[in-house]
Amino acid sequence: MADCDATAAGANLAMNRRANSMKSLVFAALAVATGAASCVAASPAPSPDLDPVFAGDVRTFTDASGLRVVLAAAPPNESVAARAFVGVYTPYGTDREVTPGLAHFSEHLYSNTPSGLDDHRYPDGMENFDSNAMTRPDYISVWSTVSADAAVQRALGRSGALWSRAAPDDLFARQQQRVIDELGRSIGSQSYAARRAVDHLFYANKPSFAVEVDNTRAFAAEEIDRHLDATYAPSTSVLVIAGEIDLDAVEADLRAKLDARPKRSRPTSAEVGAWVDAPRMRGEARTREVGSPDFEGVWFAAGFAAPPRASDDYIAMIVLDQLLLGGRGEYDELWNIERALDSPLGRRLATRLAISTLDDGRGYSSASPPLAEGDPAQFEIHFAVADGVLSDLDAALTAALAEVYAEDLTAEALNRAKLDLVDFYQRWLADASLRPLGDHLAGLAMHDAAGPARLATLHEDIESVTLSDVRSAMKRYLLNGDRRVAVARHDPTGVLPQP
Numbered sequence: 280m281a282d283c284d285a286t287a288a289g290a291n292l293a294m295n296r297r298a299n300s301m302k303s304l305v306f307a308a309l310a311v312a313t314g315a316a317s318c319v320a321a322s323p324a325p326s327p328d329l330d331p332v333f334a335g336d337v338r339t340f341t342d343a344s345g346l347r348v349v350l351a352a353a354p355p356n357e358s359v360a361a362r363a364f365v366g367v368y369t370p371y372g373t374d375r376e377v378t379p380g381l382a383h384f385s386e387h388l389y390s391n392t393p394s395g396l397d398d399h400r401y402p403d404g405m406e407n408f409d410s411n412a413m414t415r416p417d418y419i420s421v422w423s424t425v426s427a428d429a430a431v432q433r434a435l436g437r438s439g440a441l442w443s444r445a446a447p448d449d450l451f452a453r454q455q456q457r458v459i460d461e462l463g464r465s466i467g468s469q470s471y472a473a474r475r476a477v478d479h480l481f482y483a484n485k486p487s488f489a490v491e492v493d494n495t496r497a498f499a500a501e502e503i504d505r506h507l508d509a510t511y512a513p514s515t516s517v518l519v520i521a522g523e524i525d526l527d528a529v530e531a532d533l534r535a536k537l538d539a540r541p542k543r544s545r546p547t548s549a550e551v552g553a554w555v556d557a558p559r560m561r562g563e564a565r566t567r568e569v570g571s572p573d574f575e576g577v578w579f580a581a582g583f584a585a586p587p588r589a590s591d592d593y594i595a596m597i598v599l600d601q602l603l604l605g606g607r608g609e610y611d612e613l614w615n616i617e618r619a620l621d622s623p624l625g626r627r628l629a630t631r632l633a634i635s636t637l638d639d640g641r642g643y644s645s646a647s648p649p650l651a652e653g654d655p656a657q658f659e660i661h662f663a664v665a666d667g668v669l670s671d672l673d674a675a676l677t678a679a680l681a682e683v684y685a686e687d688l689t690a691e692a693l694n695r696a697k698l699d700l701v702d703f704y705q706r707w708l709a710d711a712s713l714r715p716l717g718d719h720l721a722g723l724a725m726h727d728a729a730g731p732a733r734l735a736t737l738h739e740d741i742e743s744v745t746l747s748d749v750r751s752a753m754k755r756y757l758l759n760g761d762r763r764v765a766v767a768r769h770d771p772t773g774v775l776p777q778p
């Protein structure tokens with residue numbers, strides 16, 4: 280382990296809340312130069328007393344080009360033939376983009392480059408076209424779930440464009456129109472509009488959909504090419520293969536084939552630094568209202584600055600989230616994981632307001648719960664009401680949170696939350712598509728090569744959270760912390776800003 284890029288130096292970087300993910304990527308590149316590239320980080324032995332949230336073996340290595348690779352052996356799923364998730368991730372999501380729309384458009388060009396679209400087989404039992412890409416605030420992912428025996432071939436195809444992109448002439452124009460069409464559809468989602476409004480209050484680089492459409496229309500091919508060259512490189516990316524695979528065989532095969540690739544000049548540290556150092560912009564405004572004649576009632580969203588990954592409050596907030604909002608039981612779709620109106624916060628809100636929905640604002644566009652997200656993240660509480668004024672809704676939430684703090688943080692509620700959270704993780708990381716597992720492995724590896732091993736001890740970490748931990752995290756971040764509120768409401772007259 281001593282020569283791994285998952286050494287104490289990497290762990291210490293986790294203390295540095297903002298630049299930590301990129302510093303560890305730069306560190307990975309340095310590790311290559313010092314001959315640490317062949318190192319393997321094995322999972323720590325799980326506790327004999329507690330079932331881990333994910334029981335499979337995980338290993339991480341960095342290839343000669345600086346590509347960080349995470350391999351995980353997942354148990355079989357009875358409804359799907361032997362399958363593997365293959366994903367390529369880069370940390371250049373929307374919170375690092377200089378021009379709003381740049382990250383999303385670049386994702387389309389990367390994921391639709393022909394070298395990424397080799398033939399591959401989907402596993403029996405997964406007839407759907409489960410192959411896609413996503414742009415999030417903290418990373419971009421491009422993934423497929425394929426038959427296990429096609430995993431290495433697919434991984435080479437998906438990562439091939441990190442070395443070279445041979446894009447057809449009409450790809451730029453076609454994807455430009457597709458992104459514009461997607462933005463047009465997104466305008467209709469009221470919950471998404473509320474979430475985007477809160478993002479704007481935190482980061483100030485989330486303009487209206489109309490501005491993002493205009494930006495997307497104005498991008499020049501050279502601008503996108505420059506962005507792709509700087510951000511989609513082996514040394515800035517993580518490749519995940521998780522599934523019913525033989526780790527030794529896949530590693531040997533993959534290493535040999537990656538080694539055979541031509542060397543690619545990596546972006547210089549100056550180029551990477553410019554991206555790393557771009558601050559997540561904190562907006563000045565505390566509240567924001569957006570409206571549309573197509574929306575119904577009011578969708579309220581509150582965002583709280585959440586603890587950084589290295590904080591002692593980090594796991595306590597994840598447990599507190601479960602205690603406050605409840606839910607996360609059986610789900611039909613990954614992007615529709617419901618929280619509970621009869622949770623402690625839901626009940627306290629309902630005594631004040633006729634709320635029809637209580638939500639964490641995450642859907643599946645962000646990992647849920649946020650174990651593997653970039654720092655700093657925001658913690659969100661959303662609810663819908665038929666009518667209301669922003670200041671009254673905000674006051675009702677403040678009062679409801681204070682009541683929960685005073686009366687509902689009991690040992691029984693904490694134990695319930697822990698059980699439900701561990702149960703959720705165990706089901707969710709075993710999802711047939713393996714996408715939650717892949718996203719978690721990549722998100723954790725992006726910040727620290729030893730990060731994926733964190734899944735092995737997550738159950739113990741959750742178990743170790745005390746009532747006092749939960750109380751102090753709630754006080755610091757939800758009662759006294761930095762907080763922004765937004766609503767997306769029905770607006771027949773067009774007075775409010777567009778979402």
Ligand SMILES: [Zn+2]
Nearest residue numbers: 383387458461
């Ligand atoms: Zn898209």
